[in-house]
Amino acid sequence: MSILIDKNTRLIVQGITGRDGGFHTSKMKAYGTNVVGGTSPGKGGENVEGIPVFNTVREAVIETEANTSVIFVPAPFAKDAMMEAADAGVKLIVCITEGVPTLDVVEAYRYINLKGAKLIGPNCPGLISPDKSSVGIMPTVIFKQGSTGVISRSGTLTYEVVYNLTTKGLGQSTAVGVGGDPIVGLYYQELLEMFQNDPETDSIALIGEIGGDAEERAAKYISEHVTKPVAVFIAGQQAPPGKQMGHAGAIISSGLGTAAEKIAAFEAVGVPVAKEPSQIPELLKSRL
Amino acid sequence: MKIHEYQARELLASYGLPVDKAYICRNVEDAVRAYQELDVPLVVVKAQVHTGGRGKAGGVKLAKDEIELRQHVANILWMDIKGFIVDRVLIGKAVNIASEYYVSYVIDRKSKSTVLMLSREGGMDIEEVARNTPEKIHKIAIDPLVGVPDYLAREAAFKLFDDIKLVREAATIFQKLYKLFVDTDASLAEINPLVLTDEGRIKAIDAKITFDDNALYRHPKIAALFEPTEEEKKEQNAKSKGFSYVHLGGEIGCMVNGAGLAMATMDMIKLYGGEPANFLDIGGSSNPTKVIEAMKLLLSDKNVKVVLINIFGGITRCDDVARGLLEAFSQIKTNIPIVIRLTGTNEKEGRALLEGTKFHLAETMGEAGKKAVELAK
Numbered sequence: 042m043s044i045l046i047d048k049n050t051r052l053i054v055q056g057i058t059g060r061d062g063g064f065h066t067s068k069m070k071a072y073g074t075n076v077v078g079g080t081s082p083g084k085g086g087e088n089v090e091g092i093p094v095f096n097t098v099r100e101a102v103i104e105t106e107a108n109t110s111v112i113f114v115p116a117p118f119a120k121d122a123m124m125e126a127a128d129a130g131v132k133l134i135v136c137i138t139e140g141v142p143t144l145d146v147v148e149a150y151r152y153i154n155l156k157g158a159k160l161i162g163p164n165c166p167g168l169i170s171p172d173k174s175s176v177g178i179m180p181t182v183i184f185k186q187g188s189t190g191v192i193s194r195s196g197t198l199t200y201e202v203v204y205n206l207t208t209k210g211l212g213q214s215t216a217v218g219v220g221g222d223p224i225v226g227l228y229y230q231e232l233l234e235m236f237q238n239d240p241e242t243d244s245i246a247l248i249g250e251i252g253g254d255a256e257e258r259a260a261k262y263i264s265e266h267v268t269k270p271v272a273v274f275i276a277g278q279q280a281p282p283g284k285q286m287g288h289a290g291a292i293i294s295s296g297l298g299t300a301a302e303k304i305a306a307f308e309a310v311g312v313p314v315a316k317e318p319s320q321i322p323e324l325l326k327s328r329l
Numbered sequence: 330m331k332i333h334e335y336q337a338r339e340l341l342a343s344y345g346l347p348v349d350k351a352y353i354c355r356n357v358e359d360a361v362r363a364y365q366e367l368d369v370p371l372v373v374v375k376a377q378v379h380t381g382g383r384g385k386a387g388g389v390k391l392a393k394d395e396i397e398l399r400q401h402v403a404n405i406l407w408m409d410i411k412g413f414i415v416d417r418v419l420i421g422k423a424v425n426i427a428s429e430y431y432v433s434y435v436i437d438r439k440s441k442s443t444v445l446m447l448s449r450e451g452g453m454d455i456e457e458v459a460r461n462t463p464e465k466i467h468k469i470a471i472d473p474l475v476g477v478p479d480y481l482a483r484e485a486a487f488k489l490f491d492d493i494k495l496v497r498e499a500a501t502i503f504q505k506l507y508k509l510f511v512d513t514d515a516s517l518a519e520i521n522p523l524v525l526t527d528e529g530r531i532k533a534i535d536a537k538i539t540f541d542d543n544a545l546y547r548h549p550k551i552a553a554l555f556e557p558t559e560e561e562k563k564e565q566n567a568k569s570k571g572f573s574y575v576h577l578g579g580e581i582g583c584m585v586n587g588a589g590l591a592m593a594t595m596d597m598i599k600l601y602g603g604e605p606a607n608f609l610d611i612g613g614s615s616n617p618t619k620v621i622e623a624m625k626l627l628l629s630d631k632n633v634k635v636v637l638i639n640i641f642g643g644i645t646r647c648d649d650v651a652r653g654l655l656e657a658f659s660q661i662k663t664n665i666p667i668v669i670r671l672t673g674t675n676e677k678e679g680r681a682l683l684e685g686t687k688f689h690l691a692e693t694m695g696e697a698g699k700k701a702v703e704l705a706k
Contacts, residue, residue: 142544148473150441180643195589197641224441253438276592279599287573287588287610
């Protein structure tokens with residue numbers, strides 16, 4: 042089954058004629074993702090590798106019956122793109138863009154909710170259900186179909202963990218990059234619930250980092266609702282307080298959001314925390 | 330991005346919020362002139378630095394005459410408060426405080442919205458209040474599509490005041506502060522304390538506003554208020570060149586593609602007994618210019634004895650990275666040992682390009698970390 046995306050995903054690419062949009066459309070299509078259309082205001086009627094381009098998301102959805110959208114537009118236009126997708130009836134909106142103003146995300150998220158859709162990101166690599174669908178920029182070659190669900194705030198650190206999982210024989214059901222911003226759409230709780238309810242997932246790898254308290258809340262949620270084995274890695278033990286470590290959401294504020302606190306929260310509920318990314322597979326295997 | 334109290338007060342005033350006029354002085358004579366202009370018996374002298382705890386450090390003093398004023402200003406100017414040197418003081422009329430309150434708008438990750446925070450425990454460290462008596466803090470999540478309508482502002486005001494005249498006055502303040510917050514893309518707009526004076530007026534006595542870095546592109550006037558420390562200048566410079574850099578202090582420099590992986594690399598160095606010198610995320614590009622700039626920055630830190638380059642090539646191709654590194658090191662001459670780990674797309678081609686060079690190659694992140702720590706000893 043996997044979660045959120047599979048062979049029934051019908052994807053449109055917002056910003057398909059841009060450099061990143063075009064490049065990743067090509068990759069997703071080559072992987073077998075069902076890319077049914079794209080949008081770029083003013084370029085309606087054109088096509089990218091045979092994929093039709095529309096002026097508006099509404100048109101694209103009507104013509105292609107798309108249910109998912111991936112956004113590759115610059116930060117100043119991301120809120121508008123997310124809201125346009127929600128208003129057009131897209132049910133899963135994946136925003137790759139980094140640098141979106143937080144109040145823009147607050148507004149877009151609220152609107153997406155209102156429209157009954159789901160958001161992933163922004164500032165994320167997207168998600169992939171190996172051998173079914175890839176929405177975003179994840180390097181498909183390192184993934185293998187299997188039954189470990191992956192949830193991560195990171196990009197390349199996710200790939201590092203997945204690489205270790207794959208080489209140690211633990212394939213993935215779905216891997217979701219939730220994004221590095223302080224406010225993002227689907228986060229640990231919702232995804233943990235989905236994985237817990239997914240018959241194709243038998244274990245979960247969760248990758249967190251400093252900033253906020255989502256990991257602490259996830260630990261509580263796991264202790265109350267998740268029976269499948271979970272293993273965790275938290276990045277940023279060496280991060281100094283008050284400094285933003287690359288990701289907009291990776292910052293220890295007023296002493297809160299440290300890696301130590303997050304690690305303690307998971308250990309307190311019996312969820313093992315890896316000392317380094319390569320340790321995740323053995324932590325899961327020992328509990329499977 | 331942070332700004333000084335006096336800049337926050339000016340911003341509040343421009344949005345019609347009740348804040349008394351104050352003067353910014355950089356020397357004793359200016360302060361004396363300000364005191365004369367204010368023409369009130371009691372004034373407050375406040376250090377202007379980008380940190381809290383000014384009062385505790387002796388950076389906030391009342392002066393009842395020119396003698397005290399001169400004394401306090403002389404003491405406070407050039408004071409070191411938590412590593413920040415005071416080069417400016419604010420001189421303002423001292424207010425007769427009947428009661429103090431706390432109000433702020435802040436981005437709240439959990440509710441994914443802006444939250445209005447209020448408390449009757451004003452003039453205190455709000456984090457302490459949150460720790461010890463959390464029930465004394467009221468939080469109202471603001472719907473971004475609706476804002477702060479009159480009824481909501483009133484509901485909030487009733488949490489602080491009982492007198493309907495004060496409730497209406499406070500409600501207007503909350504609405505104006507929200508407008509400021511949204512207009513400027515703030516991440517925090519805090520008035521602590523908001524006071525009720527003996528004369529029955531509501532005033533903002535102190536203000537703190539921080540701004541969302543992601544939104545500065547659309548607020549050039551606010552961006553112009555940025556006063557970076559030396560560290561922040563380096564970080565800013567790195568950002569302008571397309572990478573993120575934070576100085577740490579150890580002797581193993583690292584350069585990584587991706588923020589999460591970069592943090593994990595720093596952590597791993599420490600795990601294996603070394604000390605990371607920095608955090609450096611060069612992002613997704615294998616472009617040699619970026620690598621050169623990043624290496625220059627890294628090597629400008631004289632503590633660095635070993636460099637660890639950890640690349641997981643996803644979209645970024647390892648052979649592109651290898652070429653970039655070769656070009657970079659043909660330009661930068663250094664005897665510092667460089668450990669390189671290249672995994673991912675085109676890793677075989679990338680590693681082949683680096684064979685026979687002086688670089689120490691590692692296949693896994695763990696191997697690279699151990700090697701770097703060994704070389705640093």
